[in-house]
Amino acid sequence: MGNPNVGKSVVFSRLTGANVIASNYPGTTVDFSKGNMRIDGKRVEIIDAPGTYSLEPTNKAEEAASKMLKKADVLINVVDATNLERNLYLTLQLLERNIPVIIALNLWDETHHLGIHINEKELETLLGVPIVPTVALTGEGIKTLVSRIKDAKINEKIKPTSEEGRWVEIGSIIGKVEQVEHRHHTFRDKISDLTIRPHTGIPIAIGIIFCAFWFVRLIGENLIEYIFDPIFENLYLPIVMRLSEWLGPGIAHTILIGEYGVEIDFFESLGILTTGLYVPIAAVLPYIVAFYFTLSILEDTGYLPRLATLVDKIFHKLGMHGHGIVPLFLGLGCNVPGALSTRTLETRKQRFISATLLAICVPCMAQMAMIFGALGTYGLYYIGLVFLTLTILYIVIGLILNRFIKGESPEIFLEIPPYRRPSLKATFKKTWMRIRWFLKEAIPYLFVGVLIINVLYVIGILQWFGNAVSPVMEGLFGLPGDASIALITGFLRKDLAVGMLITLNMAPLQLVIAVTMLTIYFPCVATFAVLIKELGIKDMLKSAAIMVGVAIIVGFLLRIILLGA
Amino acid sequence: MPLSHLPINKKARIASIHGGYGFQRKLGVMGIREKQEIKIVSKQPFHGPLTIEVCGSQMTLGRGMAQKITVEVVQ
Numbered sequence A: 001m002g003n004p005n006v007g008k009s010v011v012f013s014r015l016t017g018a019n020v021i022a023s024n025y026p027g028t029t030v031d032f033s034k035g036n037m038r039i040d041g042k043r044v045e046i047i048d049a050p051g052t053y054s055l056e057p058t059n060k061a062e063e064a065a066s067k068m069l070k071k072a073d074v075l076i077n078v079v080d081a082t083n084l085e086r087n088l089y090l091t092l093q094l095l096e097r098n099i100p101v102i103i104a105l106n107l108w109d110e111t112h113h114l115g116i117h118i119n120e121k122e123l124e125t126l127l128g129v130p131i132v133p134t135v136a137l138t139g140e141g142i143k144t145l146v147s148r149i150k151d152a153k154i155n156e157k158i159k160p161t162s163e164e165g166r167w168v169e170i171g172s173i174i175g176k177v178e179q180v181e182h183r184h185h186t187f188r189d190k191i192s193d194l195t196i197r198p199h200t201g202i203p204i205a206i207g208i209i210f211c212a213f214w215f216v217r218l219i220g221e222n223l224i225e226y227i228f229d230p231i232f233e234n235l236y237l238p239i240v241m242r243l244s245e246w247l248g249p250g251i252a253h254t255i256l257i258g259e260y261g262v263e264i265d266f267f268e269s270l271g272i273l274t275t276g277l278y279v280p281i282a283a284v285l286p287y288i289v290a291f292y293f294t295l296s297i298l299e300d301t302g303y304l305p306r307l308a309t310l311v312d313k314i315f316h317k318l319g320m321h322g323h324g325i326v327p328l329f330l331g332l333g334c335n336v337p338g339a340l341s342t343r344t345l346e347t348r349k350q351r352f353i354s355a356t357l358l359a360i361c362v363p364c365m366a367q368m369a370m371i372f373g374a375l376g377t378y379g380l381y382y383i384g385l386v387f388l389t390l391t392i393l394y395i396v397i398g399l400i401l402n403r404f405i406k407g408e409s410p411e412i413f414l415e416i417p418p419y420r421r422p423s424l425k426a427t428f429k430k431t432w433m434r435i436r437w438f439l440k441e442a443i444p445y446l447f448v449g450v451l452i453i454n455v456l457y458v459i460g461i462l463q464w465f466g467n468a469v470s471p472v473m474e475g476l477f478g479l480p481g482d483a484s485i486a487l488i489t490g491f492l493r494k495d496l497a498v499g500m501l502i503t504l505n506m507a508p509l510q511l512v513i514a515v516t517m518l519t520i521y522f523p524c525v526a527t528f529a530v531l532i533k534e535l536g537i538k539d540m541l542k543s544a545a546i547m548v549g550v551a552i553i554v555g556f557l558l559r560i561i562l563l564g565a
Numbered sequence B: 001m002p003l004s005h006l007p008i009n010k011k012a013r014i015a016s017i018h019g020g021y022g023f024q025r026k027l028g029v030m031g032i033r034e035k036q037e038i039k040i041v042s043k044q045p046f047h048g049p050l051t052i053e054v055c056g057s058q059m060t061l062g063r064g065m066a067q068k069i070t071v072e073v074v075q
C-alpha cells in the first residue's frame, strides 16, 4: 500500500513477476491485482492496491484500498522518498493498525538529483519497522526488501492519535532524518512550467495531440501496407486457396472460408479463417500496436495530469473535471479499461457522465482502425466527418447531462507528478502486455461472431430480419436494411461490424452515417458487462436508453444533413 | 489574501483554510496545511484551476477550493 504514483505497481511486478500496468500519474491502478512469490520456500500472496493518501477514502479506488487493509497479514508500505513528509501520514495511519509493516523507500534514485538526503537508518529507529531504499524501476534494493519482509513488525509504541498529532510527529521525524539542498530551476522544471501554463501549454497540447494522432496513423498504415498485408496476401492467401479447393463447396467451406466459388476477399468473405483472422490481426493489430506505444509514452512521461489541468474547465462544464481525460484516452484504445478508470472520479454523477459519454462518443482503436480502412480510400474528409460528429456529441451530451443529472461534480484536485524519462524497456513491456490482452480478448469474440453470423445466415434469420427492418433503416437513416445486421453484430465486436458494413457497397456518405451510428448506439458486450458492474443495473439502463435515443436522433439528422431529405 | 489572488511564482505562507473538517483533511493529507509555504505555478483562464507547489510537489486544484485558502506573502 502507499500514496498514489509512488511505484507500488512496479514494486509488485518486481516481487511477483506478474505484469501490471504502471504509469506516471496518480490513479493508474483502480483494482487489486494478486500475484504469488516465494519467501524462504513458502508461497505467499502479494496484492497490489490502488494508491491512497489516507485511510479516509475520497473515491471508489481509494475505498477499495482501505477495505483490503483488513485482510492483510503484512503490509508493504511503498513510500515516495522524494516526498517523505506527505507520504509518512499514511505510514503513521498504517502503523496505528497493529499489522506488521515494512517500508520500501522507493524512487531512491530521484532523491539524489533532487538534492534530498535521507538518513534511512535513523528513520528505521524512529519508526521501529524495517526500511529498505529501493529503485523499483531498475530492481535495486528489491532483493533486500524480500529478505527483510519476515522482519516486518508492529510498532507497539505508536498509538492512534488525531490528525494534528500525526503531523506533529511527522514534523519531528522529518527534522531528524531529512536534509534538502537548495535547488536551482532545472530544464525539467522549465518544461513542466511551459506545458502547464495556458498561453504556452494550450498550443503545445494541441501540437502533441495532433502529432500523436498523426504518429499512430503513420505507424499503423505502414505496418499494414508493408508488413501485414504482404504476409496475408502472399503467404497466407495461397494456403487458404488450397484449403478451399480441398474442402469443396459445403457448410464447412462457408463457415471457415466463405461462400464457395466467390473470390476470397479478406474483408468480405466472412469465414473464420479469412475475415475472422484478417480483421483482428492484419487490419486492427497494427493500429493497436501504434496506439498503445504512443499512449505509453504519454502516460510514462507524466504528461496526462498536465493535459487534465489544461482541459479541466471544459470538462467541468460537462459535469466532470480534468481527470475525465483519462477514461477518454484509455477508452480510445479499448472502452473496457476506459470504463474501469472512471472509478477515479469522485461522485456518481461524474462517473455516470464519463461512462455514458465514453460508450456513446469514443470509438475504440479496433473500430477506428476499421473506419480508417473503410473510409480512408475515399479521403480524409469522410473520416473527419465521423470524428467531428462524435466530438460535437461529446460536448453537447456532456452539457445536457451536466444539467439534468442530479448530484455534485466536485472540482479537480490532482497531483502533478514530475516529468520522467520513459524507460524504453518499460514502454515496450507495457505495449506488449496490452497487445497480448487485445489478442486474447478480440480473437475469440471474432471467431464466435463470424460463426454465429454464418449460422444465422444459413438458417435465414438474418435475411429475414434485414428485410423486416429495411423500411425503418431506409426511411429514417437512408441505409440499406442489411446495415441493421452489422449494427447487431456490433454488440459482439465493432471492428467486425464495420467489416460487414464494407461488404454492403454503400456510398461513402452512407458509410459515414452507418459507422457513426454503430459507434453511438451501444457499447460492445465486453464494455457493457464492465459498465453494469461499475454503474449498477439501474444507471446502466438509463445510460443505455440515452445511447439508443442519441443514435436514432443523430442517424436521422446526419441523413438529412448529408444525404438530403 | 485568498490564494487565488496570489501572483504566479510569489512565495507565500498559508494563513488559514476555511471549510469543513473533511475538506481540511483532504487538503491536509496532500500537504496543504496552515503555516506551509506555497507558490502558484499556473492559473488557467476563465476561472479555471490553479496549479500550486507545496511541500516539494505540485498539484492542481479548482478555483473554488483556492478561494477557501488564505495566504500571506513572505518576503
Ligand SMILES: Nc1nc2c(ncn2[C@@H]2O[C@H](COP(=O)(O)OP(=O)(O)OP(=O)(O)O)[C@@H](O)[C@H]2O)c(=O)[nH]1
Binding pocket: A003, A004, A005, A006, A007, A008, A009, A010, A011, A021, A022, A023, A024, A025, A026, A027, A028, A029, A030, A049, A050, A051, A052, A106, A107, A108, A109, A110, A134, A135, A136, A137, A138, A300, A420, A426
Ligand atoms: N525513477 C524511478 N521511477 C520509478 C521508480 N518506481 C516507479 N517509477 C515510475 O513511477 C511511475 C509510477 O509507478 P506506478 O507503479 O504506476 O505507481 P503506483 O504507486 O502503482 O501508482 P497508482 O497505481 O496510481 O497508485 C511509473 O512511471 C514508474 O515507471 C523508481 O524507483 N525510480
Ligand SMILES: [Mg+2]
Binding pocket: A008, A009, A010, A021, A022, A028, A029, A049, A050, A051
Ligand atoms: Mg499502481
